[in-house]
Amino acid sequence: MKKRINMKFTLVLLLIGFMIAVQYNSLENPEKRDTRDIWAIRQELAEEKKMHVELLSEVRELDRTISSYRSLEETSAGQALKETVDKLREKAGTTDIVGPGIVIEVRPSAESVAYGIPITSISSDLLTRFVNDVNRFKGIDMEIDGKRYNILSSIRVINGYTSVNGLNVSTPPFTIKIISQTITDSEKLYNYLLASSIHDDFYLDNLVLDIHPPEEDIMIRGWPEQFENLYLNELSKGD
Structure with missing residues (x-):
């Protein structure tokens, strides 16, 4: 009789301990809620x-x-x-293309010119931020200071200068060309950039973006590097 009582008492204690452990775990690791609107x-x-x-x-x-x-x-x-x-x-991006697009001039701000503030090369972070902002629009082709930019391109700092595809970007002023699939897409990109907060980021670096209205025919050059075939070999006829 005494053993049976002890066994029941032990089972009750185990059940209470299990419930306390579950409650403690739920308090320590609450379920994450999606707080987005x-x-x-x-x-x-x-x-x-x-x-x-x-x-x-x-x-x-x-x-x-x-x-x-x-x-x-x-x-x-x-x-x-x-x-x-x-x-x-x-x-x-290895071929020259012509299509509707916009031309953007990156130049020193009027205040920096008036006060004689020296203008250095555009920072890689600022240029990368601009490219990411523009890439919200799909199906575009871009040329930065005469250098074709595509998915294979890179923006880096080499010897203290910002470079695209390993080539230094000129000290402002320089131009950026963007071609869209249609003139309507170019107009949307034009209006977006006019209202974009990216202007503030450039102004903090004593630079301004002069965005020209969309044009029907803008040419950008292809990427000068050629792809090398390292693994594929042409078979002779009959193989």
Whole structure:
């Protein structure tokens, strides 16, 4: 009888101890709540939908390319492959392109000129911030001080000077060219940059952005570096 009472008492103590441990763990590690407002959540959802649309567009483009290969005769397959390579070179930024866009002049502020404040090379952080701000708009091509900027490009500090693709960016003034897919896209980018807070960041560095209205035909040069084929070898005919 005494053993049975001790066993019941022990089970009760274990149950109480387990409940205390669970309560203590919930107090120490409370469930994290999403404190964002509805607009922040909607903005994130809009970004996800935009990315989804872009991925679907790329999948459709690849499907069209595959269908064209299947429908062409063997004699025309080489031409189709060449056209695909040309498109890839254009996306990689190795070719000159002409299209609607805007020209932006980065120059010293009037106050810095009036007071004789020396202007040095634009900081890499400021230039990177500008590029990231512009890249909110998809499907654009950019040239910074005559240097093509694309996904393969880099902005670094070399020997104290800001460089793009390993080439020094000129001390202001210099120009930035941005080409969009349509003139409407260029107008949207133009209006966005006019109202952007990026102007304040440039002004703190004694620089201003002079944004010219959109134009129909702007040319930017291709990336001068050529891709080297290190692993692929052409097979002889009949292999």
